[in-house]
Structures are given as structure tokens and as C-alpha cells.
Amino acid sequence: MGFSGYDVNKYSPRQMVMIPLIILIISVAILGYNMATIGMPVRPGIDFSGGTAVTLFSTDTPEQLKAAFPGYPLLSIGEGVNNGKYIRFGPMDDASLQSLATLITSEYPDAKIDQIGASFGQTLQQQALIALIISFIGMTVVVFLAFRSFVPAGAVILSAFADITMTAAAMSVVGIELSLPTTAALLMLIGYSVDSDILLTMRVLKRQGKLDEKLSGAFKTGIIMTTTTIAAVAAMWVVTFAAQITVIWEIATVLLIGLVIDLMNTWLTNAGIIKWYVLKRGGK
Amino acid sequence: MSDSKLMACLKHWQVALMLILVVASVIAIAPRFEDGKFTTNLQYGLDLQEGTWLQMEFKAEIVGFETDQSPDVFVSNLKKQLDAEMYIIEDGKLEIRSYFPKETLEAAFTSSGGKLTSYEQGVSKETADDVKRILETKLNALGTKDARVNPLTSLSGVTHYIRVELAGVSLAQAKEIVGKQGKFEIRIHTTDNQTEHVLYGDRITTVGVPSHEPPGSTTWGVSFTLDEEGARLFQEGAIATGATTNPEAHFLDMVLDGDVVYSAPLSGELAASLENEPIRQLYASTGIGPAGLEAAKNLEIHLRAGALPVDVSVAGSGYVPAELSDYFKLMCAIAFIAAAIAVGAVIYYRYREPSIVLPMIGTNLSEIVILLGIATLIQQLDLAGIAALIAVMGTGIDQMVIITDEVLHEGKVPSPTLYKKRLVRALGIIVVSALTVIIAMIPLALMDLSSLRGFAIITILGVAIGVAVTRPAYGEVIKEILSK
Numbered sequence: 001m002g003f004s005g006y007d008v009n010k011y012s013p014r015q016m017v018m019i020p021l022i023i024l025i026i027s028v029a030i031l032g033y034n035m036a037t038i039g040m041p042v043r044p045g046i047d048f049s050g051g052t053a054v055t056l057f058s059t060d061t062p063e064q065l066k067a068a069f070p071g072y073p074l075l076s077i078g079e080g081v082n083n084g085k086y087i088r089f090g091p092m093d094d095a096s097l098q099s100l101a102t103l104i105t106s107e108y109p110d111a112k113i114d115q116i117g118a119s120f121g122q123t124l125q126q127q128a129l130i131a132l133i134i135s136f137i138g139m140t141v142v143v144f145l146a147f148r149s150f151v152p153a154g155a156v157i158l159s160a161f162a163d164i165t166m167t168a169a170a171m172s173v174v175g176i177e178l179s180l181p182t183t184a185a186l187l188m189l190i191g192y193s194v195d196s197d198i199l200l201t202m203r204v205l206k207r208q209g210k211l212d213e214k215l216s217g218a219f220k221t222g223i224i225m226t227t228t229t230i231a232a233v234a235a236m237w238v239v240t241f242a243a244q245i246t247v248i249w250e251i252a253t254v255l256l257i258g259l260v261i262d263l264m265n266t267w268l269t270n271a272g273i274i275k276w277y278v279l280k281r282g283g284k
Numbered sequence: 285m286s287d288s289k290l291m292a293c294l295k296h297w298q299v300a301l302m303l304i305l306v307v308a309s310v311i312a313i314a315p316r317f318e319d320g321k322f323t324t325n326l327q328y329g330l331d332l333q334e335g336t337w338l339q340m341e342f343k344a345e346i347v348g349f350e351t352d353q354s355p356d357v358f359v360s361n362l363k364k365q366l367d368a369e370m371y372i373i374e375d376g377k378l379e380i381r382s383y384f385p386k387e388t389l390e391a392a393f394t395s396s397g398g399k400l401t402s403y404e405q406g407v408s409k410e411t412a413d414d415v416k417r418i419l420e421t422k423l424n425a426l427g428t429k430d431a432r433v434n435p436l437t438s439l440s441g442v443t444h445y446i447r448v449e450l451a452g453v454s455l456a457q458a459k460e461i462v463g464k465q466g467k468f469e470i471r472i473h474t475t476d477n478q479t480e481h482v483l484y485g486d487r488i489t490t491v492g493v494p495s496h497e498p499p500g501s502t503t504w505g506v507s508f509t510l511d512e513e514g515a516r517l518f519q520e521g522a523i524a525t526g527a528t529t530n531p532e533a534h535f536l537d538m539v540l541d542g543d544v545v546y547s548a549p550l551s552g553e554l555a556a557s558l559e560n561e562p563i564r565q566l567y568a569s570t571g572i573g574p575a576g577l578e579a580a581k582n583l584e585i586h587l588r589a590g591a592l593p594v595d596v597s598v599a600g601s602g603y604v605p606a607e608l609s610d611y612f613k614l615m616c617a618i619a620f621i622a623a624a625i626a627v628g629a630v631i632y633y634r635y636r637e638p639s640i641v642l643p644m645i646g647t648n649l650s651e652i653v654i655l656l657g658i659a660t661l662i663q664q665l666d667l668a669g670i671a672a673l674i675a676v677m678g679t680g681i682d683q684m685v686i687i688t689d690e691v692l693h694e695g696k697v698p699s700p701t702l703y704k705k706r707l708v709r710a711l712g713i714i715v716v717s718a719l720t721v722i723i724a725m726i727p728l729a730l731m732d733l734s735s736l737r738g739f740a741i742i743t744i745l746g747v748a749i750g751v752a753v754t755r756p757a758y759g760e761v762i763k764e765i766l767s768k
Contacts, residue, residue: 055608094597094598097598097601098456098459101454101455101456101459101601101603102456105454105455105456105603109605110605110607110608111603111605111608112602112603112604112605112608113455113601113602113603114600114601114602115598115600115601115602116599116600117341117597117598117599117600119341119599120339120341120445120599120600123444124733127731127733128733130727130731131727131728131731131733134726134727135723135724135725135726135727135728136724138720138723138724138726138727139720139723139724141723142716142719142720142723143716143720146716180668180733180735180736181667181668181671181735181736181739183736184668184671184672184728184736184739184740185671187724187725187728188672188675188721188724188725188743190720190721190724191679191717191720191721191724191725191743191747192678192679194716194717194720195679195682195683195717196682198713198716198717198720199686199713199717202709202712202713202716206709217689220689221685221686221689221690224630224631224634224685224689225681225682225685225686226682227630228627228630228631228678228681228682228685229678229679229681229682231623231626231627231629231630232623232624232626232627232674232675232677232678232681233623233674233675233678234626235619235622235623235625235626235627236619236622236623236671236674238622239615239618239619239622240615240619243611243612243615243618243619245612245615245616245619245667247331247667247668247671247735248616248619248667248668248670248671251668251671251675252671255675
């Protein structure tokens with residue numbers, strides 16, 4: 001396996017947390033820059049900004065499609081495999097939307113249409129933000145109750161925070177928009193993230209034995225856990241990419257990026273902090 | 285695996301429970317061939333079934349107010365000033381059935397001698413339920429085979445949106461159906477069961493909510509107002525048919541789309557007044573007690589002829605065509621199988637031991653079957669739900685890896701007491717991580733962010749089933765299989 005070359009015991013805690021720390025700073029900078037320029041940490045999709053999206057399969061070129069919808073606020077046309085096209089329109093009033101829907105249904109009867117009004121998008125955006133905050137707080141409470149100790153719990157929470165922040169920054173770099181499905185994927189990452197972190201912390205703190213052995217034991221189990229999840233998500237990613245199922249493909253992409261980032265945050269950030277914590281307390 | 289080991293596995297209640305649930309779920313899902321097509325009892329959301337969804341926003345608001353005057357006086361002042369329909373829904377809470385920005389209301393409240401204390405766009409739950417009834421009545425009348433109407437009520441009890449899902453209907457069609465009004469007519473009996481047209485529903489200007497008339501009595505009914513022309517037509521009709529002189533012989537019928545929805549004589553009092561002048565304010569009584577209230581609610585809907593008591597605007601909408609939804613269904617199945625194979629391959633690569641890999645995959649699939657079985661009862665599957673299903677498969681395997689690695693040391697099964705201790709420790713890790721997943725998903729399950737609710741519910745269910753049923757069962761199975 002690709003990661004089996006990494007020895008979790010080879011480096012000092014300081015060396016371990018260095019790389020993730022730098023990436024975290026860059027990620028925060030990217031999100032901050034987005035916040036300052038577009039008002040959102042990641043470019044919002046139509047779910048949050050409002051607009052109309054049309055998914056259809058057609059051999060028509062983008063120019064032909066553009067010509068097929070004159071007078072409507074067409075923003076972009078994306079192309080996928082299998083002649084899949086993803087057309088986006090800006091906000092429009094009810095009457096135009098009604099006529100656009102009629103036009104699409106008559107010209108391209110197999111088209112999928114999604115439309116979100118601008119103010120509804122605002123509401124969704126606020127609620128998604130609230131959901132994210134409540135989830136994170138809930139996770140914090142559970143983790144603190146489970147460990148009842150500041151440093152280990154803090155390390156798990158920091159890793160989860162870093163996972164989400166870095167994944168969001170990566171989304172922005174790769175060009176995936178923040179939508180309802182991708183928000184769900186980010187929330188899901190909270191769950192995946194703490195999975196291996198809790199395993200690591202429990203093994204190191206609650207088991208007898210040498211620190212080195214406990215760390216490599218946890219690493220062996222943790223890697224297999226995350227790789228199985230990556231395998232499931234990667235399979236989902238490949239199929240939905242080929243089949244142009246945007247909703248699942250977006251969720252899969254975000255999960256995939258997040259899981260790889262989680263490997264780093266668990267075995268560098270969290271492992272580094274827990275190692276430092278144990279060494280400081282005089283453990284071996 | 286030998287038969288004796290199989291029996292040993294079955295003796296553990298955890299394993300037996302899992303198998304019973306799997307069987308029950310297969311029965312619930314009921315996979316079968318019908319007319320040469322493979323069908324199940326699974327309910328599909330709109331991504332996986334042709335249809336349209338419309339999310340509509342109420343053009344109304346619920347506001348809190350304070351005033352030194354009596355609330356009724358204050359509200360009637362406000363009514364005059366804003367020229368809008370409004371009702372006190374509870375002490376200090378008012379439902380205004382037209383859209384006004386907060387600033388406008390603040391000014392209007394102050395000049396009517398009060399103060400605006402809170403403002404939230406939407407309607408009360410009762411009004412939302414009325415709207416739901418009206419829409420359902422309308423959709424049923426049109427014979428739409430599969431329609432769902434869901435008001436989305438926030439935690440504060442205010443309903444801002446209502447979502448309509450119509451299977452097998454295009455977007456343009458759906459908007460037409462929802463906006464369409466019925467044809468309402470008032471007729472009066474002449475002789476021999478013949479009736480004569482008096483006026484159409486367009487003469488009705490306002491329709492009240494069910495109320496008691498006279499106030500304080502136990503009789504329910506609905507008041508409604510005619511415009512001047514309507515009142516004149518009503519008077520003429522009543523006099524011409526003889527209803528004013530002999531009401532009992534000339535019942536008044538209300539007809540909606542050809543069906544008589546209400547039939548009663550004019551009251552003596554009304555008949556007498558109509559002899560002299562046109563009357564604009566009318567009241568139709570429906571009877572006493574809960575039955576009277578129920579009838580009054582229906583009559584209110586009929587009087588509105590399918591028009592909603594509150595204006596709505598379309599906040600969001602979407603349509604999935606049949607070809608695409610069938611294709612999605614097929615591809616989801618392929619994605620699912622591919623994910624299962626990928627997981628199996630990784631697990632095999634790690635353990636190289638069929639007696640570990642097979643129970644693991646078997647338990648994992650059982651979990652998915654149980655999840656789908658429960659889903660047939662409570663949750664429709666959509667694309668986000670399928671993604672959750674595959675994600676749950678990932679966490680499921682994760683947690684079984686934790687159990688396997690905690691329990692086995694160098695591939696050997698320890699003594700029963702040590703085994704038990706380690707299994708409990710493994711389950712401890714699993715419970716904590718399961719709890720965090722559930723906690724992380726609860727906001728999405730409660731907040732009803734359209735498609736994400738399904739995602740959250742499937743995830744929570746999957747994780748819960750895992751912790752409660754399948755993980756403990758796997759712990760027992762792996763012990764029986766590997767012990768000498």
C-alpha cells in the first residue's frame with residue numbers, strides 16, 4: 001500500500017506537525033481570500049447563490065446550445081463525457097422561468113432542471129452554515145466527554161477542523177462549488193475524521209505497552225480503515241464521473257479529497273500532538 | 285465453515301437478531317418481477333423517479349407586537365392602515381397575510397399605537413396546514429397519482445416554505461396545476477330540483493377562517509364577502525327564484541367544478557334583509573362541534589376555489605425526466621456494486637483470510653439490507669441518500685476493521701475473558717465515533733435542507749443499526765469462526 005513506507009515513529013512531534021501546519025495556514029489564507037473577494041469561503045453553486053441549472057445529454061455543441069436559449073441569462077455550459085452538458089442560468093423572474101422550462105421540455109425532453117431563487121439560496125446558505133456550526137459544536141462536546149482531557153480532545157478537534165478547512169480550500173482550488181451535496185460531504189468528513197483519531201487516541205492513552213508499538217499498531221489499523229473507505233468512495237467517484245451523476249460525483253470528490261487530507265491530519269497532526277503529550281508526561 | 289460453527293454463531297442472540305432483521309427487511313423490500321420488470325417496495329425520491337418539485341415561499345409574516353390598547357382595537361387600526369388580512373394567532377402574535385418588509389411594519393405598528401417585537405417571514409402552522417389541505421385537494425381532484433405536500437416549519441414554529449413533489453409531471457405542468465383555480469358558482473333551487481345560476485366565484489372578494497356566528501355560540505361557519513355587483517346579483521337571484529319569500533323551498537347551492545359542496549336555505553333574517561337591500565357580508569353555517577368545524581374548513585377551501593389564503597412565490601423548482609431517472613437508478617446500482625467490490629478487495633489485501641473477509645463483507649451487506657428495509661418504511665431514496673448508503677458502507681467496514689484488529693493479536697483469538705475485554709474496548713471506540721457521526725448529522729436531519737435530509741437520515745440510521753445490531757453480531761461471528 002502506498003503509505004506503508006511511512007514510519008509513524010521516525011519523526012519528532014515538531015517535524016510531524018510542521019507540514020500540516022503550513023498547509024493549514026495556506027488553506028486559511030485561500031478561504032480568507034475567497035471570503036474577501038466573493039463573500040463566501042468557497043464559490044457557491046446555484047443552491048446557495050440562486051439560479052437555474054440544466055443537465056442534458058445532447059450532441060449539440062455549446063454554441064448550438066447557446067443559440068437555443070436566446071434571451072435567457074445563460075452563464076456557462078459545462079461538458080462531460082457521454083455528451084453530457086451542464087448549463088447554468090442566472091436568476092430570472094417566474095414568467096421567464098416558466099417559458100424557459102417549457103422551451104427546454106419541448107427541445108430537450110430528457111433534461112433535468114433545477115432552479116433556486118436568490119432569496120431561497122440565501123436561506124439555504126444560512127441554514128447550511130448553522131448546520132455546520134452545530135455539527136462541529138456537537139462533535140466537540142462528544143469528544144470532550146469521551147476523553148475528559150484537554151490535549152487529546154483538543155488534538156482530535158484540531159484535526160477535524162484542519163480536515164474541513166483544508167478540504168474546503170482544496171475544493172476552491174479544484175473548482176468544486178459549495179452546494180447542498182458538498183456541504184453534506186463536509187459534514188460527513190467530521191464523522192470520518194474523528195473515526196481514526198479516536199482509534200489513535202484510545203490506543204495510545206488507554207492501552208498498556210510501549211508508545212512506539214501502540215503508535216504503529218494504531219497506524220496499521222487506521223490506514224486499513226481509511227483505505228477501505230477511500231476504496232468505496234473512489235469506486236463511487238469513478239462510476240458517477242463516467243455516468244455524469246453530478247450530485248454523487250461532487251459528494252465523492254469532496255470525500256476523496258477529505259479522506260486523503262484526513263490521513264495526513266491523523267498521522268501527522270494528531271499523532272504528533274499525542275506523541276508530544278505522552279512524552280511530556282514522561283511516557284515511553 | 286463447518287455446520288457446528290454455524291450453529292454456534294446462531295446461538296448468539298446478536299447474530300440471530302441480525303439474521304431476523306435481514307429476513308424481515310428482504311420481506312419489506314420485496315424484490316420481485318412484475319410484468320417482466322424488476323420492482324421493489326423501495327420509495328424513490330425525485331432524482332430517481334420522473335417528476336417535479338416546487339418549493340414555494342409564503343408571502344406573509346408572523347410578527348410579535350406590544351400595545352397599550354386592546355389587541356383587537358390595535359389590529360383593526362393596523363388592518364385599515366395596511367389594507368391586509370391579518371389574524372391574532374396567539375397572545376401578542378399576529379399573522380399578516382401579505383408581504384411587507386420589516387421597516388414598513390415597524391412604521392405602521394408605531395403609528396397604530398404599538399410596537400413590533402419580532403418579525404419572521406412565513407405563516408403559522410395552522411395556516412400552513414390549510415394550504416397543504418388546499419393543495420392536496422386540488423392535486424387529488426386532478427388525479428395526480430403521486431403527490432406530496434410538505435410544509436417546512438422552522439424550530440420557532442413558523443412555516444416559511446411549502447414543498448410540493450409531483451411524480452410524473454413536468455415542471456411547466458406542475459406550475460400550472462398549483463396555480464390553477466377551480467370554477468366556483470352559487471345557484472338557487474327553483475322548482476323540481478332545477479337550479480338557476482346566481483353568480484360565479486370571481487364575485488367573492490374575501491373569505492374568512494372558520495368562526496362562530498353569532499360569536500360565542502357553538503355553531504361553526506365561514507363568512508365571506510361579495511363585491512357590489514355580486515351582492516346585487518345575489519339579491520336579484522334570491523328574489524327572482526322566490527328564495528326570499530320561501531327559503532325552505534329554495535335551497536342555495538355552492539358548486540365547485542360541477543360538484544355541489546354546500547347546500548342550505550337562506551336564514552329568515554337574511555331573506556328578510558335581501559327583500560330590501562343587497563347584502564355584501566354573508567355567512568354560511570356548517571353545524572356544531574368538531575364535525576361543524578371540519579365542514580367549515582372544507583367550505584373555506586371551496587369558497588376560495590383552490591386559491592390559497594396566502595400568496596406564494598416559487599422559491600425553487602426542479603424536474604427530472606423519466607429516462608434520466610431510470611439511468612440514475614441503474615448507475616447507482618453499479619456504483620454500489622463497484623464500491624462493495626473495491627472494499628472487498630482492500631480487505632482481502634489486508635487480511636488474506638477468507639474466514640475474516642467473508643463475514644466482514646457479509647455483515648456489511650446485511651447492514652445495508654436492514655437499512656434499506658427500514659428505509660422502505662420511512663424514507664425515500666434519492667441521489668444524496670444513495671451517496672449516504674455508500675458512505676455508510678465505508679464506515680461500517682472501518683468499524684469492523686477496528687473490532688478485528690482490537691480482538692486479534694497476531695491472528696490468534698485470545699481467551700474468552702480477554703476477548704470480551706477487548707471487544708468491549710473496540711465497541712467503546714466505535715460508539716464514540718458513531719456518536720460523533722450521528723451528532724454531526726442531526727442538524728441536517730432536523731433542518732430539512734431539501735435533499736440533505738435524506739442523506740442525514742440514511743447516515744444516522746446506518747450508523748445506529750451498525751452500533752446496535754451488526755457490529756456486536758460481527759464480534760461474535762469472528763470469535764466463533766476463528767476459535768479452535
